[in-house]
Amino acid sequence: MSQSSMSALLRPLRILLFAGHYNLTRCCSSFVSRMRHINNLKANDAACYSALQNGQILLFHRLVPLLQCSDPGSFKPVALGYSEVQSVLESAGSDGSLLKESILIGCSEKNQAQFCLDVGELDQAAIAEKCKGTFVELRKAFFLLAGADAPVVAKAQALLRWHQINKFCGATGQPTQRNQAGSQRSCSSSSIIYYPKMSPVVIVLVSDGKRCLLGRQSSFPPGLYSALAGFCDMGETLEEALYREVAEEVGLEVQNIAYSSSQHWPFPHSSFMLACHATVSPAHSQLNVDHSELEDARWFTEEAITCALQVKAPPRRNDPPTVWLPPKHAVAHRLITEWREGQQRSRDKE
Ligand SMILES: NC(=O)C1=CN([C@@H]2O[C@H](COP(=O)(O)OP(=O)(O)OC[C@H]3O[C@@H](n4cnc5c(N)ncnc54)[C@H](O)[C@@H]3O)[C@@H](O)[C@H]2O)C=CC1
Ligand SMILES: [Mg+2]
Known part of the structure; x- marks a missing residue:
């Protein structure tokens, strides 16, 4: 084929590729510009302070988020502008300088920056009344909030907590200074820069082909069963941590690790949950539970899982004993529903 006829053949393909690239660029551009905007706010204190003055601020009191009940049973975090927060602080007897302590959490679709602020030094009831909101512990708030709000509030609390416990340098004992965004703290004596930290945790749903394996710790609420989880040790890969945790907790050797998804988990501190599926052969599914780690671990059939997924609220004290599963926001829930769909x-197919 001559070069010119080859070129003629490829022309429509090039147009298609160009059109595809154009669409991709258009659909990604707002995302890219948002990510770059956030990155710039982390690096540039003056830009970040100016974004704070035009931004939205979520309020916390000693790490407890302030929520508002819009419709019955539907909660949202209270998000106020700079001058609104100033007036709330002034009404609670503060001069408003606390506002500079706000920490950047992210950015809306329209590039409006979002911050969080802990007003723990001020009167909680006065703040709640002024904002027509309620302070709700994160363990409860996390499950009252809509899917998109829960991770934002959890991230905000995690950042506030990290700042509260990293005020001093571990090497020199000197106070650390934060940048305006709150994305890092540094010690001028040691030049160490500290960044917010998460602990990697592997979480795995083990299957023997017909059943899946769930366990519970004695600290769980009665009847709650979840996928096996454990903190990664220093130097371990995800796979090594997974093999070790399953061996330690239930005495099994798993195979066929398949990554599912990940999640930031705020309880009890910040964990980075790495969720996987894995299998054991039915011939090697005999459990040998380490009761110092788990109160119980059991194989569940698909029918038992379907039944447990129907329990929408934790059973009350006098209800008959019922097995229930982690709620929708938890990655364990996702693993269990993925397994059931599989x-x-x-x-x-059969
Ligand atoms: N989002 C979800 O769907 C789920 C999340 N989880 C979370 O996974 C985490 C780990 O699960 P566990 O079975 O408790 O872990 P685990 O089996 O590793 O046992 C916890 C123990 O590990 C030790 N440990 C080692 N490194 C640690 C670190 N960096 N931070 C704290 N403790 C450390 C402590 O002695 C602690 O008592 C828990 O915090 C739990 O909240 C657990 C199940 C479901
Ligand atoms: Mg564990």
Whole structure:
């Protein structure tokens, strides 16, 4: 084929590729500009302070988020502008200088920066009344909030907590200074820069083909079962941590690790949950539970999982004992529903 006829053949393809690239660029541009805007706010204190004056601020009191009930049963975090927070602080007897302590959490679709501020030194009831809101502990708030709000509030609390416990340098004992965004703290004596930290945790749903394995710790609320989880040790890969945790907790050797998804988990401190599926052969599914780690671990059939997923609220004290599973915001819930969907798909194929 001559070069000119080859070129003629490829022309429509080039137009298609160009159109595809154009669409991709257009659909990604607002995301890219938002990410770059946030990155700039972390690096530039003056730009960040100016964004704070035009931004939205979520309020916390000693790490407890302030929520507002819009419709019955539907909660949202209270998000106020700079001057609104100034007036709230002044009404609670503060001069408003606390506002500079706000920490950057992210940015809205329209590039409006979002911050959080802990007003723990001020009167909680007075602040709640002035804002027509309620301070709700994160453990409860996390499950009252909509899917998109819960991780934002959890991230805000995690950053506030990290700042509260990193006020001093571990090497020199000198106070550390934060940048305006609150994305780092540094010690001028040692030149060490500290960044907000998460602990990696592996969480795995083990299956023997027909059943999945769930366990519970004695500290869990009665009847709650979840996928096996454990903190990664220093130097371990995700896979090594997974093999070790399952071996330690239930005495099994798993195979076929498949990554599912990840999640920031705020309880009890910041964990980075790495969620996977894994299998054991039915011939090697005999459990040997380490009761110093787990109160119980059991194999659950698909029917038992379907039944447990229907329990929408934790059973009350006098209710009959019921097995229930982690709620929707938890990555364990995702692993369990993925496993159930997989079982349904393989049944449909039979
Ligand atoms: N989002 C979700 O769906 C789920 C999240 N989780 C979270 O996973 C985390 C780990 O699960 P566990 O079974 O408790 O872990 P685990 O099996 O590793 O046991 C916890 C123990 O590990 C030790 N440990 C080692 N490194 C640690 C670190 N960096 N931070 C704290 N403790 C450390 C402590 O002695 C602690 O008591 C928990 O914080 C839990 O909240 C657990 C299940 C579901
Ligand atoms: Mg564990």
